[in-house]
Amino acid sequence: MSKRQTEVPYGTLDLLVLKTLETMGTMHGYAIARRIEQVCGDALQLSQGSVYPALMRLQQEGWICADWGISETNRKVKFYSLTKAGRKQLLVEVANWEKATALVARFLEESA
């Protein structure tokens, strides 16, 4: 839908968000963005804001849920956590990702 290119490879942001929530438990949007930045380090150019559309999408799919809470700066924010369906989806996404990377890797090897 959007004409802009995300800095993160297409479709991987969902996976990163899900994996973050699996490892870290309940978190708010800023913490999720920071965590992804820290884990990936310089390898990734992430606009922190782009986690919010992804969070909305995952929420609509029913993979994560959101609850209102208070941030460290005493402001109302949404805290996100993984649902049961989200855990299942994460397994699927990881499997898909591994399959895809394995495929691409083999292809590159063969062609080299």
Added chain:
Amino acid sequence: MTVRRVVAGLLALMRKRRLDRELESEVLAHLELAERDAIERGASPEEARRAARRSFGGIEQMKEEHRDQRSFRWMETLLRDLRFRLASLARDPGFAAVTIGLLALGIGANTAMFSIVDAVLLKPLPFPEPERMVRVWETPPNSLPNATTTLTFLDWKRQDDIFEALSVERPIRAAMATGGDPARLSGKLVSADYFKVFGVKPRIGRTFAPEEDQPGAARVVVLSYSFWQTRYGGDPDVLKWDLALDGEPHRIIGVLPAGSFDRDEAGFWKPLIFAPDQLNRIQHVLHVVGRLRAGVSLEQARAKMNMLRASLAGVIEGKDWGFAVEPFAQRLVGDTLRRSIYLAFGGVLVVLLIACANVANLVLAKGATRRKEMALRAALGASRGRLIGQLLTESLVLCLLGGAAGVAVAYLLLDAAAPLMAASLPFTADLSLDLRVLGFAAAAVMAVLILAGLLPSLQTSFSKLSDSLNQAARGSSGSSAAVRRTIVIGEVAASVVLICGAALLFKSLANLQQVDAGVRIDHVITMSADLPSTAYPSPESAARFYEAVVQRLRAVPGVEQAGISHRLPLQGEGWGEGMSLPGVTRGFGVGLKPVDPWYFSTLQIPLVSGRGIEDRDRAGAPPVVVINQELARHLSSEFGIANPVGRTVGIDVPGYGPIPESVVNVQIVGVIRSERTGGLHRPQRRAAYMPLAQAPQQDIKLVVHTQSEPLAVVSGIREAVRQVDPNLPLGDVRTMEQVKQQSMLWAKQPTWVVGAFAGVAALLAALGLYGVLAHAVAQQRREIGIRMALGAQPGDVVAQVLRNAMTLVMAGLVLGLLGAFALTRVIKNLLFNVSPLDPLAFTVACVSIALVGLLAGFVPAKRAAGVDPVTTLRDEG
């Protein structure tokens, strides 16, 4: 996209504002946290804020994407356009009212009309498995199917491998004591199987048990829902009551559900019991309805019935008569009704088309004034699709509002029209706004949207950008004006077709009105009575009643003359019988109408030769008959009998009660001038009149010639009848004029309906024409101002506008006449003594549309003449 997300997206659409607010607060919290972290790392507050913003990325872009993700973009756009449109409609209530009113009228009238078409012609009958329902007849060769006899019916009924249920039906009237004057009720005599034929289960109680139509059964009756409501106030304990019919108590055993049977004339049903002395094959009085067994086809049933007919060859009276099985639905809707309904539907579709054209015109006119806005939007980068989308949304709003109002209009129209049409429609026709009808209304809205919305929006948004911007300040609006003129020409043409049709129908109706009925119409009042078998068991008792009543009636103040007949003029003869000449085997059919000695003089039917029916022609006296000129002519041309008076002929005389029909040799004693026994539009029929005393009837009509206003004498007539028989109710109180008008209903209804549609069409065409002319005048103010400044007189300006109007009207007229030439032949069967290409009717149509054109042009022309050159030129300069 998963179903889950579609649902979520729809929800998000409704909670748009809240979601935006939530996102906003999340973003703020995010930035705060980022700032705090940066400050902890040692940055200054200013640097921290900038860093936080930088690492967040574009906030507005993110919000856009958020909206894209959570919902459907086009729907949000649509909703925005809708809101915009509603607001702009509210700003221009005149435009909104006119367009919505036009659409409501067009869609409403069409929806109402479709409801009639659907109920009468399209929907299956409102009974379970209606395709298994049949009527069964005896069929004389080369004639309409005929009723059957008791014994033959019983033979049919035994064919239970074909018929699951078979029943007779015969309308009756009965008197019901109500305290004051006795009431006259309509009901039906039926077999026990009757309701099985229709597959109707009672609302309360039960319907007839099989043994209840056998001799000796107790008297029972089933009521219709509406009868139960009106007479018993819907009392749930009604089964405890007896209903006294003609003085005999009948146990109420059940009440039917509301629905079709409430539209039937009958309010009660009781079993028809064949008494042993009624079992014969002579009296053809039984109409038969049946339900085929499941799996038995019409063809199989016919084949079986033909075999049965062959096996009965020895006993059947009419040697060359066959048996016929036809679908029940076949005879429900007559040819005239079918044609009238299609005609009215066609007419109303034309009205809708014209209404659409007007709306399209209005939208175009509005579009012309909005060209600048559109051009600007296009210049600012709105895509062509987006502009068309916006214009279509606007039309959609108009159409939806118009459609909703149209459904309300349809409801009101049906409510008003249903009672007027009830008598003309079959009892199975349920006029209601059901889902099918609403579906039609929705389809009409879609069609209107395409006709009145899509075309103008293409027109407006495809015109060239630069043209619009250049022209905007100046006058004419080029191609849009041409399209609008074309639309008006089409409107005029369509209304010309309708006006031609209406003019033809009105001329036909006028012709029909002028047909001489052959009887006195003014100062005549008529009533019906039915002599119950309980009080009048014998022909003699009935004859005594006729004599006593006529004597009393003539003594009523204000009554000039009074007579009794079996049937009124224009309502048929009552009996179709065979007549034969002695020594001639070949008989022929005549209408037999029993009348009393004063019938001819009361209705001023003159004698041509011989004598009329006289007081001396009583039960014991030699039987006589008076014939009409038509029959005399037939005797003369077919049998060479120049003077029929004095001749003896054989005629089948109907019986009285259980007394069967018999062939009697009667002497022709006179010839009368033909009265119209059938409808005014039908050719004269051969009719014979027997003295009522010699062929007594239970159902009779009183015909009273009064000195003054006939309705004033009604109470006197009732009193006179009450003196003879206080238990006998009188019904159908109508003047002869009303009887005549009613006989023309088949022609009047479609005529007035098409006439009304033609009027509306002309009005709408005038509106359209007015709109275009007024717009042209407004656009040409400057040109007109210059011309007037150069010396043109107001008269010249008026003439120019009217010329403009007449050009459009003439173009429409030519097209319309071509259409009318092609189309009016479809109403040929509804026309009486008028050619479908009648020049007078076409002239009337031309003149009236020209007048409409002049009227529509008059106001804009006056406005043009009032243009003040000074102001106009200064305004534009």
